[in-house]
Amino acid sequence: xxxxxxxxxxxxxxxxxxxxxxxxxxxxxxxxxxxxxxxxxxxxxxxxxxxxxxxxxxxxxxxxxxxxxxxxxxxxxxxxxxxxxxxxxxxxxxxxxxxxxxxxxxxxxxxxxxxxxxxxxxxxxxxxxxxxxxxxxxxxxxxxxxxxxxxxxxxxxxxxxxxxxxxxxxxxxxxxxxxxxxxxxxxxxxxxxxxxxxxxxx
Numbered sequence: 459x460x461x462x463x464x465x466x467x468x469x470x471x472x473x474x475x476x477x478x479x480x481x482x483x484x485x486x487x488x489x490x491x492x493x494x495x496x497x498x499x500x501x502x503x504x505x506x507x508x509x510x511x512x513x514x515x516x517x518x519x520x521x522x523x524x525x526x527x528x529x530x531x532x533x534x535x536x537x538x539x540x541x542x543x544x545x546x547x548x549x550x551x552x553x554x555x556x557x558x559x560x561x562x563x564x565x566x567x568x569x570x571x572x573x574x575x576x577x578x579x580x581x582x583x584x585x586x587x588x589x590x591x592x593x594x595x596x597x598x599x600x601x602x603x604x605x606x607x608x609x610x611x612x613x614x615x616x617x618x619x620x621x622x623x624x625x626x627x628x629x630x631x632x633x634x635x636x637x638x639x640x641x642x643x644x645x646x647x648x649x650x651x652x653x654x655x656x657x658x659x660x
Contacts, residue, residue, distance in 0.1 A: 468609075475628065489597050498546060502584050504586050514612045521569060541571065553570055558586075630642075
């Protein structure tokens with residue numbers, strides 16, 4: 459729903475190694491906004507996250523580089539752009555090192571992501587990624603207690619999904635002080651199940 463319930467402390471609890479099936483954890487804040495080069499502009503999805511997000515998504519750069527864990531945890535004004543954004547703003551020119559304006563603020567293009575094409579939610583390449591703190595400070599206007607988005611979790615093995623999701627549920631219910639009669643104030647989704655549902659519906 460519209461109410462945020464996950465906190466940054468919740469994410470830290472998922473990262474601390476208490477749940478053995480968890481491999482990586484990354485926040486994913488998301489905003490749609492206008493972005494521009496010197497010659498063109500485009501409305502796209504801007505994601506705020508850490509360097510771990512690229513590992514979870516298995517998404518490398520086709521040009522330049524994605525940001526690392528140190529840069530992803532900083533408030534650097536750097537951006538990694540999807541192929542669609544690169545084409546719309548820079549045509550066939552090399553975007554690396556160019557200035558891109560996000561909501562009027564200048565950023566340096568550090569990388570262009572390898573093309574993924576269409577997915578269940580639309581064009582995967584119509585996206586732009588910046589460090590999570592930069593997203594909070596420049597697009598959300600401040601560091602909030604609650605995560606205004608999602609937390610992505612990858613597992614050490616696919617066959618651990620059901621057990622790990624159950625452990626995450628227990629951990630979050632305990633942290634949110636929910637008793638047995640309270641409904642979850644969060645939602646956990648398994649991307650594999652979502653992909654299968656999309657396949658079954660086509």
